[in-house]
Amino acid sequence: MAENKVKKVAVNTKINGEEMDILVDPYVSLLETLREVVGITGTKEGCNDGNCGACTVNLDGRIVDSCLVLGVEVEGKNIETVEGMATPDGLHPLQQAFLEEAALQCGICTPGFLVSAKALLDNEPDPSEERIRHWLAGNLCRCTGYDKIVKAVSKASKESK
Amino acid sequence: MHPFNYYAPETIEEATEILKKYGDRAKCLAGGTDVLVQARGEKFELDAIVDVKKIPQLTKLEWTDSHLIIGAATPCHVLYEDPKVCEVFPGIIDSAFLIGGIQIQSRASLGGNLCNASPSADAICSLIVHETTCEIAGPKGTREIPVEDMCTGPGKNALESGEFLVSLKMPLKKGKFSASYERFIPRNEMDIAVAAVASSLELSNGKVSSCRVALAAVGPTPIFAKEASELLVGKEPTDENIKKVSEKAKDIASPIADMRGTVEHRKDLIEVLTRRTISKALERVGG
Numbered sequence: 001m002a003e004n005k006v007k008k009v010a011v012n013t014k015i016n017g018e019e020m021d022i023l024v025d026p027y028v029s030l031l032e033t034l035r036e037v038v039g040i041t042g043t044k045e046g047c048n049d050g051n052c053g054a055c056t057v058n059l060d061g062r063i064v065d066s067c068l069v070l071g072v073e074v075e076g077k078n079i080e081t082v083e084g085m086a087t088p089d090g091l092h093p094l095q096q097a098f099l100e101e102a103a104l105q106c107g108i109c110t111p112g113f114l115v116s117a118k119a120l121l122d123n124e125p126d127p128s129e130e131r132i133r134h135w136l137a138g139n140l141c142r143c144t145g146y147d148k149i150v151k152a153v154s155k156a157s158k159e160s161k
Numbered sequence: 162m163h164p165f166n167y168y169a170p171e172t173i174e175e176a177t178e179i180l181k182k183y184g185d186r187a188k189c190l191a192g193g194t195d196v197l198v199q200a201r202g203e204k205f206e207l208d209a210i211v212d213v214k215k216i217p218q219l220t221k222l223e224w225t226d227s228h229l230i231i232g233a234a235t236p237c238h239v240l241y242e243d244p245k246v247c248e249v250f251p252g253i254i255d256s257a258f259l260i261g262g263i264q265i266q267s268r269a270s271l272g273g274n275l276c277n278a279s280p281s282a283d284a285i286c287s288l289i290v291h292e293t294t295c296e297i298a299g300p301k302g303t304r305e306i307p308v309e310d311m312c313t314g315p316g317k318n319a320l321e322s323g324e325f326l327v328s329l330k331m332p333l334k335k336g337k338f339s340a341s342y343e344r345f346i347p348r349n350e351m352d353i354a355v356a357a358v359a360s361s362l363e364l365s366n367g368k369v370s371s372c373r374v375a376l377a378a379v380g381p382t383p384i385f386a387k388e389a390s391e392l393l394v395g396k397e398p399t400d401e402n403i404k405k406v407s408e409k410a411k412d413i414a415s416p417i418a419d420m421r422g423t424v425e426h427r428k429d430l431i432e433v434l435t436r437r438t439i440s441k442a443l444e445r446v447g448g
């Protein structure tokens with residue numbers, strides 16, 4: 001088979017409120033685009049196949065696994081990553097609650113959990129424990145254990161009320 | 162991953178051209194939750210990926226007098242967040258709500274689930290019991306086929322070179338109709354079905370006027386268990402009659418044994434799940 005010629009594609013997108021133009025290879029994931037092209041590394045790679053949720057970002061108001069989105073697909077879209085959560089005034093209530101509840105150990109899964117949980121709380125300020133667990137089923141953690149994570153999300157929801 | 166080009170056509174004609182040009186070196190991209198995993202796993206090499214989400218027909222949800230037409234690339238969450246779809250197509254919703262976690266449901270489509278043609282796919286049986294028709298476009302124009310004819314083998318579908326799925330068309334039933342889908346998995350979420358069943362039925366004057374049962378993960382493709390379904394038509398939905406359907410469904414199931422279940426276990430599950438899904442559909446119609 002002759003070699004397939006691929007050209008980089010210019011993509012205009014908004015990441016954490018900042019509009020930018022980037023050049024991406026058409027076969028590269030959004031995860032890789034964020035980390036290698038844009039140079040923000042808060043979003044983590046766990047499995048690279050949609051199972052672990054470490055790469056979760058918010059795309060136009062919905063959480064997605066950025067390893068299963070192509071970088072070229074985000075033309076004209078709005079992306080929020082973990083880097084967009086804290087403000088100059090301090091940590092996001094979820095980040096604060098994760099610290100206080102010791103809801104992380106190695107931390108690889110944490111950005112994904114934070115971005116997922118934020119999307120939940122943005123729409124449902126007071127979810128039940130069951131709802132939190134269901135919402136976070138696409139995020140895996142291999143060291144902390146889910147109880148602490150769920151407790152932290154629950155705490156953040158109560159405190160931001 | 163083998164480097165591929167990305168196309169995002171805005172019309173059916175444009176998409177057909179690209180697909181035809183690349184032949185089996187191109188694949189459609191809907192939510193990407195199967196195709197990107199497979200491309201990365203080097204299951205196949207692609208020269209082009211054709212993102213179908215910018216074609217308006219592929220993401221629309223249209224109610225006509227007689228049908229609901231779901232664009233093939235419409236993601237699961239759009240379906241279960243729509244109260245009317247939830248009310249009229251409960252079997253579809255059972256499936257849409259089960260596929261992956263929230264992140265996957267933001268992207269995964271029923272069209273992708275169907276075209277990927279996995280024997281354990283969670284949406285296909287529900288599409289079958291909702292009597293879905295596939296609207297297909299290709300170099301020779303458009304055609305329609307019943308959804309039960311779409312899967313031809315594990316990972317294989319009835320689409321010919323240059324063809325793609327535009328939408329899924331489901332009839333609106335006049336009578337008392339409902340459906341249900343249930344799968345057996347060892348975990349609570351995020352797993353592949355060991356066995357699964359969808360059932361639908363329509364009642365008139367206390368009798369079943371139509372019934373459909375479909376089985377997943379117990380054959381090379383999802384199975385429309387026609388002979389089992391027919392046993393209930395014209396009858397009252399009594400426990401005894403439902404039992405006959407379940408036993409027939411068990412007979413029809415032809416699973417293989419693998420690490421997730423033995424043949425016997427899978428067949429037993431089919432019997433139980435058939436009974437449960439028929440009962441659930443019955444409960445939903447208020448029968």
Ligand SMILES: Cc1cc2nc3c(=O)[nH]c(=O)nc-3n(C[C@H](O)[C@H](O)[C@H](O)COP(=O)(O)OP(=O)(O)OC[C@H]3O[C@@H](n4cnc5c(N)ncnc54)[C@H](O)[C@@H]3O)c2cc1C
Nearest residue numbers: 050189191192193194195196261270273274276283325326
């Ligand atoms: C973590 C994880 C969990 C999952 N859990 C489940 C589960 O519980 N149940 C389940 O059934 N599946 C599951 N899946 C598999 C997958 O999410 C589903 O099959 C999904 O419905 C695929 O839809 P998609 O839109 O992402 O398809 P894509 O990946 O975009 O496409 C799938 C296939 O269909 C083809 N295709 C897509 N659209 C068209 C079209 N319009 N015309 C022609 N061909 C087309 C593509 O070329 C590709 O071959 C899971 C996947 C992951 C990664």
Ligand code: FES
Nearest residue numbers: 046047048053067
């Ligand atoms: S890295 Fe994307 S889901 Fe695991």
Ligand code: FES
Nearest residue numbers: 105106107141142
């Ligand atoms: S803290 Fe290590 S995986 Fe969750």
